[in-house]
Amino acid sequence: MVKPDVYHSLGLSDKEYQDILRILKRKPTNTELAMFSVEWSEHCGYLCSRKWLKLLPKTGKYKTLIGEDSGGIIIDDLAIIFKMESHNHPSQIEPKQGAATGVGGIIRDIFTAGARPIASLNSLRFGPLSQAYNKYLLNGVVNGIQFYGNCVGVPTVGGEIYFDESYSGNCLVNAMCIGITKKEKLIRARAYGRGNAIMYVGSSTGRDGIGGCSILASNEFKEGQDKRPTVQIGDPFTEKCLIEATLEAINTGYLVGIKDMGAAGLTCCTSEMASAGNSGMDVELGAVPRREENMEPWEIMMSESQERMLVCVKKGKEEQIKKIFLKWDLNASVVGRVTDDGLVTIRDNGKIVAKINAHALTKAPIYDMPYSKPRYLRKLNKLEASKIPDAKDHNKVLLKLLATPSIANKAWVYRQYDHMVQTNTVVLPGSDAAVLRLKGTDKGIAATTDCNSRYCFLNPYRGAQIAVAEAARNLVCSGAHPAAITDCLNFGNPKKPESFWQFKNCLEGIRDACRSFNIAVVSGNVSFYNESPKSAINPTPAIGMIGILNDINKACSQNFKHEDDAIILLGYCRQDLGATEYLKEIHHLTKGDVPQLDLKLEQAVQKTALEAIEKGLVNSAHDCSEGGLAVALAECCISNKDKMIGANINKLNYDMRLDALLFGESQSRIILSCNQDSAGKLRKIALEFKAPFYVIGKTGGRVLRILNDTEELIYLSLEDLYEKWGGSLQKKIEG
């Protein structure tokens, strides 16, 4: 009998230990116990979430591909593979390496599917920059992303960064990667065919990252714990060589399957490849290349050393494959053979140290977690607007909002990332979505990540719907058809019913929004236990969305292009003050219900914008999000620093609170600019789709001026706007 404190320390419960005894019909060896502990960790086994993940639609208007470790869509003869994954806890402890290995891990998930990684994005959340540790985290994370991404030669083209107190003590680092390949070159993470070789390729194995997924990722942070040794160390140079070698090896046609040794390392690869292939495998640890001496079998099986992969190679082709990896100075060693007994057999110099049924090992128990609506919401959702005074000076408010780190220009960050390598980036970072061309075709893809976690905190269901709707809106503004989603679901401790209620409601929100747009969720990741000693994070279901441009030459960006263009607002301005950035930054309130979302209206607005862009009628398009209409207009004016253009908004006539008009965050709104003589054609398109259409002013001059009826609300020079928006983040980081 293994003592409870031993398996407890590995993160296994009493019941899970009993399950293990039942599966094995004997006491587990140390190695077996270690293997179960990582495969059955929440991070790898999705024990709490699996039941609910089934809700997410797997099909949509584009043909989908769902693989073991990633998913994608088919466009003509191309497969576009993408996925987003969290690396939150490692980044909280060691931000540079945590973020770096997050980038490396997700890139491996893409090229092990046979696709060349062509772009990375990342969705980041930190506590306020007024706290020194948060500044350290932001610096470290950005440093890690640039260190890894720049060297590995995959452009970091987009993403988002938000700041909120709830992330103090538990930052979020969600990394997304996109890859493309000819669809016939795709390969799965499976091992089958008795006698085929199991080959270990890539870096050697050390003690880094042992227990990363089971101990670190599947628990919340408590005071005074030192978890640094569980963080892995990244080597982007080796990864770059691994990309080239792997794609070359896949090209030979001699590979049966391939899988990245990410979380849970060799344990995960051996058991999941065997299980997915309905086979078994017999593996000799003595053949595993190592960088440390005297490693125990269980340490080798749990190590999360980076830049390693397990490959199933057709029998007799081992030498050819080995040659490719050796050319790139990478390890390549046959460590075992495929069997047909359904068992994962692990040997240490001949001696069997583990023998487990692959299906049993990979089928972690499913838990039905209790959930309940948090009681605090009733009070928080109530907003007594009459008690909140309207601002006296709206100019001041706009300048303040533009300078808040969540809204301010992120150039300080994305300029540290190589976002142009591979020469596909047509719309650079800083617009609503990044746009990449697909060489050799007229098409392009757009990509974005989105999630307003304050919305998800105050109303998880609608907040998640808005995350999907806004991601789609961002893509539409760049001229793309929303096509498919990867989601990275960041939540608190799933054992707390209030946390789990947030999770369940967010999932339902994503499901319903996806159905409305007819798009699928092709891949994703769940990260629970995002809690600091003080509190859980805001629920953050980050949505990574891909869109397709049928004509890359029609790609659109957010900044005004010409003087004297008509400025058009699609959508309605309602009195949506609740949950806004304005309330939080100016009135220090996280209160109210989140803005209404009418998915029909959303579709009408998006279809209008997209059709107008595709017809070449539109010169710029930008969605209204945090900070509302005023912030969006300011961004249209100043986001191209080399060619800033003012605007005169003189046709608004609303009977509502002026702060709500300027800074309210009503959904389903897009600001377009077009040549004056195109406005009529645009109006017709809007009429056809039944989208609200208003010409609200025109571009030109060196000032942003906003009137409501005859009352001047905003009058600010472009220089003043840019000074606040352009330089604030850097000042806060370096100051």
Add this chain to the structure above:
Amino acid sequence: MKFGVVVFPGSNCDQDCFYVIKDVLRKPVKYIWHKDTNLDGLDCIILPGGFSYGDYLRTGSIARFSPVMKPITEFAKNGGTVIGICNGFQILLEAGLLPGVMLRNRDLNFICRYVYIKTENNRTRFTNLYNAGQILKIPIAHNEGNYYIDPAGLKELRDNNQIVFRYCSATGEVIDQYNPNGALDNIAGIINRKGNVLGLMPHPERSAEKELGSEDGYFIFQSIIKWLNRKRTW
């Protein structure tokens, strides 16, 4: 006429350079693996950008020991056309094919963005299609682009007209404000004394197509082709 693009382990702009030569300029091009030593039939060698050997040591300091560098040095000594872009420039410095060294960027951060550079010398085989003083919009992406050389070396570069590109404003002012990385004398690119080896930090292969936002870099490659063609008809 044939181009060769060297592939060091860790090069990551090799495929971009290859693409521009093959699909944009439509000229013959092949990859040269860093262990190959045969440059037969090649008229122009491109050392591409990237992180050769990870650049965990000083940039380019390992790549210069790659087997391919020996024949490239010979090729250059015999007047062959060699262009080093970004990491390729750094390797040329380490290999002694160009004078000077690279320091880390002044603000100690990697910088990826468009800059403007001024064509200070248009009488080279790399710049013959530009006007004197022409301003180019071209991206940079590097951590170590802060060019340095001792005062005597700088004087030599100036005296021999070896400074080909300087960082400048959109209107061509060469002043410190428009120097992205702290490079001495705003130097963005230099040639050797003989004029057959160019090193530059900006990426012409990233600005050779209209849909990417600038075509200004295209004419570096086109200048080389023009020069190679002219040579052949002599």
